[in-house]
Amino acid sequence: MPDLIYLDHAATTRLRPEVRAAMAPFLDDLYANPSSVYRVAQTVRSKLDVARDAVARALGASPSEIIFTSGATESNNAAIKGVALAGQRRHLVTTAIEHHSVLHPMEELAARWGFDLTVVAVGADGRVAPAAIESALRPDTALVSVMWANNEIGTLQPIEEIGEILRARRIPFHVDAVQAVNYLPINLATAPIDLLSLSAHKIYGPKGSGLLYIRRGTSFFPLLTGGGQERNRRAGTENVAGIMGFAEALGLCSSDRPVAAARARRLRDRLLEELQSRIRDLRVNGSLHDRLPNNLNVTIPGCHSESLLVALDLAGVVASSGSACTSGSLDPSHVLLALGLSESEARSSLRLTLGRENTETEMVRAAETIAGAASRLRRLAPV
């Protein structure tokens, strides 16, 4: 993507060179199955162990609490179905702005396995109130799942407060931290979280690699069974290169975090400023304060995002209207509707998510491009 301005880091990110280098030997010489007994296989096993230790350390967890998966969709499915189906309690709680890989498993448990599901609303600022979660709880609540940072609007949820409430009632708490981990430090030694999902490709690692943290003592029923890999909690020959790349990416992410966050915030604020000065009636969706530093989600009334994205693409700026996996769909974003936007407002919204390769110059150029395209499209629109 040579001359593109890539503003879709929430959809996926480009492998860091260090990550590619960390993966390379395992796509070559070090191909042995880590479950085999001979020495070259044990070398692979011990490198996996080192990676798991590093990942655990970066998250304040113990290595035995980490299972590697094929991505956060699997992690979320495994966490939700795995905890719900392991126990007798029959009530589930989540929020209206979760990723579909949380919402759909929850709805499935409700539709097919007789669970009751409470979907807690969020405020116009895109945040859920801990009290709203608390009042949704029942004596038979089996699991609560709340994302740390939203993938469309970047709003941060009060995970600590919710976690304290749940811990006091001994209700397992799952957190989708896929988008959060780039910019928020995660310390599971102190955070009141029982299960946590991450995905490598959102942090400059490879697609098809993720993890699920499961706090020691959490009842959990594995989604994939077979060989005894991952201490019998996730069968399947390990995606060794993917895991090594993920571990490298998480290590870099953790050490870069403060600098990366400050930088993203500076660029994001500059981009917003440039947009506001050029586009009338531009509105920011969700709290600007409690938000990932790299996320901007704006409504440009009278300018449908479907055509705006095409115009931007033709002008060398790539962005999205919501989550990548629903970009094909005709439905407006469930997240924006949950904030109280009308369908038409939701359809006129643009998500801009920044990353490590972006520059200040790009922010200005992108704002010019967006403003130009928006004004052209607005001129075409019926009154």
Place this chain on the structure above:
Amino acid sequence: MPDLIYLDHAATTRLRPEVRAAMAPFLDDLYANPSSVYRVAQTVRSKLDVARDAVARALGASPSEIIFTSGATESNNAAIKGVALAGQRRHLVTTAIEHHSVLHPMEELAARWGFDLTVVAVGADGRVAPAAIESALRPDTALVSVMWANNEIGTLQPIEEIGEILRARRIPFHVDAVQAVNYLPINLATAPIDLLSLSAHKIYGPKGSGLLYIRRGTSFFPLLTGGGQERNRRAGTENVAGIMGFAEALGLCSSDRPVAAARARRLRDRLLEELQSRIRDLRVNGSLHDRLPNNLNVTIPGCHSESLLVALDLAGVVASSGSACTSGSLDPSHVLLALGLSESEARSSLRLTLGRENTETEMVRAAETIAGAASRLRRLAPV
């Protein structure tokens, strides 16, 4: 693995250079999320489509019948749970020599979801009789799963005959073809198979990439839900590099198949000859006739495989005693026990699986090494 003689191709294989090359762009420039709408993402999408078409063509399937997964363990879990839980019928049939990623999901459905499970025995030759499957069937049989080629002893199952019986009764038929596909042509246009699992890393492709074929019209309930990927049958951002590598590997595998099979058979027969001339009482496990051309599984009485494998490893020959994922376990192979071997015989067995890098010289050297180690260990054993 410079000087090693690698005789464990059933555990995993080394990436072919062409496969690595096919993956490379997707670990670099072509990182966009294939679900995004902009052109560079649509380029990735269309390359995925081309790969899916090629895979479908290689298998005699239609592209819409292929879903890409994180490996055959996921494919097997998805097929078995996905078909069993999609319907009302409550009886399952499989064989005693399946891979654990088939047996465990089956046992789970029996233990937790109230299914009845019939595990059909195999003969001393390691083959299941179609009549034995037929007599296990019930009016409420929901699914039958039989592997095409066994991963420990390489025996081939009469998939066509079993499939015809099941098709006549409209019972869905799942086939684990992970080990078969290297050497047997698979044509799903004619084969009476409804679901079929493959894994990339067994055919010189990457770990963490597999597929599930689901014949059009088969009721199937997805294991992973979330984004609408894979036509709503397997959510999760696609492991693009893994899929591209898998497609390349399958293409090469299909075109090389006749030559590769003849070559493997020649090497395997030479290895057996060399072993038989050097080791007294050596016995081959499972039919030599209906067997993958690259597989040899032998019992060397009086020579425990655990120490034999260590001795071989120290001498530069790597092999295994059974499937890689159970190599850590103290239990003797369930496959060898199913053939009627005693525990002690099963514990004195060696699996040698050949591949494209092996040479005739290696066969002679390996046989010398194995014979030397076995005779040393036999001399140490109590009488």
Place this chain on the structure above:
Amino acid sequence: MFSETLLDHFQHPRNAGELPDADGEATGENPVCGDRLHIWLRMTDGHIREMRWRAEGCAPVIAAASVTSEMVRGMDIDAVRRLRAESIADALGGIPKRKEHAAALVVMVLRRAVVTG
């Protein structure tokens, strides 16, 4: 995903805008996707002399309105009534399946505009 022709019409829309002295006029909205279209026509002697339009929605609906405004210039009104969405799609070098209904929206609004004339 989109053809060159479609993108050209999207980037350089023909005959966009209003016709203050129109003989026919209609608006329409696709309830599923929310795309909106407004068409104005100037007609004489049973023929369309000019079509102008405004649209808000996807790129295909804008391109379809644009290409249609060229196709119908000088067309006899009966032919306009028989114009099919497929022809508009063809004129754009194809429309992806998921967006074929964009051409259908143009056809629907165009027919209504002719009737009101």
Place this chain on the structure above:
Amino acid sequence: MFSETLLDHFQHPRNAGELPDADGEATGENPVCGDRLHIWLRMTDGHIREMRWRAEGCAPVIAAASVTSEMVRGMDIDAVRRLRAESIADALGGIPKRKEHAAALVVMVLRRAVVTG
């Protein structure tokens, strides 16, 4: 996975074989893993003069028998009775957890062999 010392004993086992004129002798089998061990001892004046053995099973059980045959030479029989599996493991530079019971098998059979003496 295995230490250098363990592998050395496995590759070059010390004192393997039988003692036809043994003063003590015992066999044992680990029912879980099926590993088998046979030990012969020559003892005089309450001390072990020689230990010989045969083993079938994993590399650690062979190495453990081998290193034990060196450790007990000249050892007083009470000390042999008190020999712990951990000491054998230590002498091998450690045994992986999953295989620690190999040393336990040696201890068990050795104690029986002393008793029969």
